[in-house]
Amino acid sequence: MLKFKIDKLNELFDTISAETPLAMPLEKAGEADYGRYEKGAKPALGVLKTVKSPKDLFFPQSETLMKFKTEGKNLAVEAPDENVTPFVLFGVKACDYKAFEVLDRVFLADPVDTYYQSKRNAATIVTLACSKPEESCFCKVFGIDAAAPLGDVTTWMDETYLYWQANTNKGESLTEKVRALAEEGGEDAVAKQQKATREIIDKLPFSHLDLSYFKENGTKEIFDRPEWKELSEACLACGTCTFVCPTCQCFDIREFRSAKNEVIRYRCWDSCMYSDFTQMAGGNNRTTQMQRYRQRFMHKLVYYPENNGGLFSCVGCGRCVNKCPQKLNIVKVAKALGGKKHD
Amino acid sequence: MIKEALIPKIGVVTDIRRDTPDVKTFRVVGTDGKKLFEHLPGQCAMVSVPGVGESMFSITSSPTNEEYMEFSIKKCGCVTEVIHSIDVGQQITVRGPYGRNFPVEEDFKGKDLLFIAGGIGLAPLRSVINYVRHYRNNYGKVVVVYGARSADDLVDIEEIRNEWMNEKNFEVYLTIDRPQEGWNGHVGFVPAYVKEIGLDPHMTAILCGPPIMIKFTLQGLLELGFTKTNVYTTLELRMKCGVGKCGRCNVGSKYVCKDGPVFRMDEIDELPDEY
């Protein structure tokens, strides 16, 4: 194991970014989000949860799929270059790392989504263990250990050091580039932090959320529960929960004429909370907010697991718990349908 | 260019036929004059004239047609309005084929087949019917019940009159919703007509049309003694990607774009009521 002095971290980031683009949590106008590190940027490694998850790096909120050149009745398609410059994605938390697996099962399933795949393959992922989880966290429910995230490299941070453990070949080669800045050691400090973190996690109010109801009951039974109406009543139909969610992967494909003879077709995140999500010229199969709200949770807790060997499409990051304007969230849904209220 | 499912092929429209006041059939080939890709009966493709977006349409022509593909498209929204405005020679984008086809080889072979369609609902069935006609000896008796709002709204009526009605062991029943001058045929809604005809419940039924027609026709078929495991239909929901990723055409855990659009009625019963 290697360790870097905290006051050497900017040097570490400068070294990495001198060779490879580096994406990491940065502070911008008071909020932390993943962004491209440049000299002078403000790393936000102390922030437990970035507003948006790092899924942006592989599945951007908006990305050009192709361009069409139009000339009279003729058309030509221009696809973007599939070569993505290798980059380092630093500071990913255990929950967000697990969310990549959830996304992989969608985007890398046949037929592979090459837009996602090319960025996914280009990344060397450095994870950062959590040391101060909060009340909205419930990653433990999904078997995630926030104190020991996976990735090409795993790091831990305390007041004095960033500890560094390479896990893969990609991780080893990144390590070689920064080894000169590091010292050896840190196992004891890491073990101590892990123990403390795990103890807190065990005490977190949602850590023992029981999701067995969603495994043990059929789709229709859950779908037809009368509670959906009450649960969704306060929903504003905004897209906050879906856009801050690390596993929400629905998208829209739209296009616009960018010049007289050019059309750009792009995709952008979409939200099943929006009223036009299923709107067709000839009708709409979800006309009420209750139906849309139900769809989101059924997808995460029932439909996705049905298609993916029982894996839930939720990693317990708790962003929706924090960010819903009216404080609706998946924990309340899970408890109302399948368990007892927390006291 | 990268090999990517979302990147379409360029097709050329070589013929446009006006079927009804709001349905046109477009014949499409590749820029090399050949068929764009192979498909199976009931499968769909994403079609667009870049600028307004893509929409999913069933491929109306039979897979046995080796020269071209056809799409019968009803004008009902922004995308179809633009498609209706194009002329022969226009290049369009096509990607596919998508979805599960009708089990013409697995389950339909050797069976008597009953096709029931309403309005533009004939489009996806036309590819199956012509496939069955092509391999006529592999299938038993064929009955087609087809209805539309008016005589002018019957799609592909020339092919029906000139070809289908002349096939052996092949019955065609046409109906329109309201009486109309010059129409000597049956008048009435499809579900009622189906009950009048006197059908053998051992046939395999294939339904396509507006949801309300499907609902009442299915009811009628069950009363006649048909079983849900012998009735097939197609679902239609909003789609964007066509490959099970964009997340909007799902009913329960099924994606209409890849697990459908063809479903057996007993499979539909398993789905939550949201289609």
Place this chain on the structure above:
Amino acid sequence: MNKTEEQIVKRAAELLDNKEVDKVIGWKKGEFCFDPSPAAFTSSDELKDFVYNDFCGANLSKYLVNECKSGGKIAVFLKPCDTYSFNELVKEHRVNKEKVKVIGVECHGKLDIEKIKSKGIAAVTGAEESGGKVAVTSLYGNAELDKNEVLLDKCLTCKGKKFAVADEIIVLNEMEETKNDRFSGVEALEKMSEEERFAFWKAELSKCIRCNACRNVCPACTCNKCVFDNNASGVATKAPADTFEEQMFHIIRAFHVAGRCTDCGECSRVCPQHIPLHLLNRKFIKDINRLYGEFQAGETDEGKNPLIEYRESDAEPSSAVNGEVRHA
């Protein structure tokens, strides 16, 4: 249960039991004290989950737009500032006041859990206000914070204790008069150079994730179909086309609610990126006050708002910049 909450629940139960109303709109307990959600209650049994505490910041008036579409009489609990939104919705014919009983409830400023957490307190399990201090309990230890430091932004510029409308009120402890210094933020922006101001908004607005929470919560945004959702409009978008495209969305929205915005502050409360959207609205309010005379949207449910009709004597756009005042 605090005394005010007790009174509210008692009154709600009476109204439901006596069948004076069919539904009560209030707040429902969450998992903690700081995550109540707006909720409708149709029987007094359901009121066991009713909550009214320091974290009931949500303005309930917009829910009436949908609730009024169904039959029946509704009682709604509104804090003083929320009553302005109610009046404005009545004025715009979005809410039928005949169907609604407005019960004004006392408010001493609502707390912001995100601000509490931003003080470095994680794993919060409880928070209770008393005497200007907030006692916070957490798995990492307890803390005491100044209430003013953790109030919702909208409460820092409180409109005061007046209910613009109320059929009855529940006020047990007299509410404080607040000094409303709501234009200081706008003034600070006005003092900036153009470049500084542009940089400020560029940094703020480029955080926007276009979740539409600000629009959907806004009591002045009640169009059946928003122009940004209408594909036929040609401007419908779901994502920022570039990082600063968002200026258009937010500025157009601010224009659209100008003269009707009561400054309820919900837009800034719900923004997941904490963009100070209320500053855009307040700039309009400040300019309207200067150019057309003092006006508070939602003060009454009658009369005309500024900017809804054209007069030859109207202020020219340039006068907003040059600072002339030409009253209509």
